[in-house]
Amino acid sequence: MQIEFTHKQSAHCENGVVSNLMRHNGFEVSEPMVFGIGSGLLFCYIPFLKVNHAPVVTYRAMPGLIFNRFAKRVGIKIKREKFSNPKSAQQRLDENLEKNNPVGLQVGVYNLLYFPDEYRFHFNAHNLVVYGKENDTYLISDPVMEQVTTLTEKQLQKVRFAKGAFAPKGHIYYPTSFPKELELKSAIIKGIKQTCREMSAPVPIVGYKGIKTISKLIRKWPKKKGAKVANHYLGQIVRMQEEIGTGGGGFRYIYAAFLQEASQILDNEKLKELSKEMTKIGDDWRDFAVNASRIYKNRSPKEDAYNKVADELEAIANSEAAFFKKLRKAI
């Protein structure tokens, strides 16, 4: 059985799944719109959680939050289910496909065989859509892939029951009820307000203050941890920024795209200007990645080099602090 489903590639998995599921149900909502309304943009340093032997830095909201906030703000309802038993998890998935209902799934990346080996890490917050089943093979729309793909029953079971941090536990989700028209205007304002609040939070590990904290740590790492560990940590920051869930630089551009779209819907010229400013900040993040990658490319760099990239991050923190102040005033 195969549901008529249009696969559209996206820059980030959760936004992409939501945008694709919404389109399937007759609502054209772009990926940046989902991201902005769902207040997806964030910066958070989680010192006590380690992934791949390095501390975690996240550039986006927790998995699942974007869809939850989006749903609440535009007035749709979603159903989420988790399972302890893989058999009932599969049954529920099959039931939905029989009812012509494509569903979103949270999965682990490590056993997603259609990813290149190098990309397969134990990261459990990836999202995709299952839109059909032929014999014992599921038809998969993975939003970060150009084309649709497939997974066998056994392969899908494995990724649905991956273990570790954010274990998906067979998690499936889909929208169940829709308003006549989406409440976009008020949703956009609520989404922006929350992002401004979070990015200027008076907490040393969140928002622009979190970026400052990381910048200070980068200065200390080479002395405290030695060049090898310092390089590994710095590499992880760049990977989380640019690759694991298409992070910092990428997210800044998605957010800028959202502000541009929002400026039209709200008829607010200021948002368009701020979109340009956010694009510039995204460029700064990418410059940081370029310079950081130079450091760990030649494996024993001078200490000065760390200070230089730390300076760059500090400058980014200052521009973001100023940016979100202006954004708060603009709406």
Next chain:
Amino acid sequence: MKKEEVPQDKGLLDSAQTKELTYAVDENGEYTTELSSGWDPKTIALSNAIKDIEERVAAAKERVKNNQTSPIEYYMELHKMDLPILSSYVGLWQWRVKRHFKPKVFQKLNQTTLQKYADVFDISIEELKNIP
């Protein structure tokens, strides 16, 4: 980032025959999307992470040979896992998994426990006991 600046470096996505979608501005300053084949800073970061894992695997192998640890640690590194991840896959406390790293304790493990580890690593008990 301007549309024509979207990096088209040789990345690691070639083998999967896919490209990444990125957001960028066109000549009129309007946001649009563009495919990217890869970006060097990202590829370097990823390659470094892979190199790091390879080093960890080689080191673990050496320690198994010198009878300083059990093959479980070797397979854990090989599968890019750490202690919390392996412990949740086998369903045992972290301190128990850590104890099973001791060669002496490993020798005495019963079939059921060995099978648990073998299943997680998708190998036979025989392979678990003798690393390549």
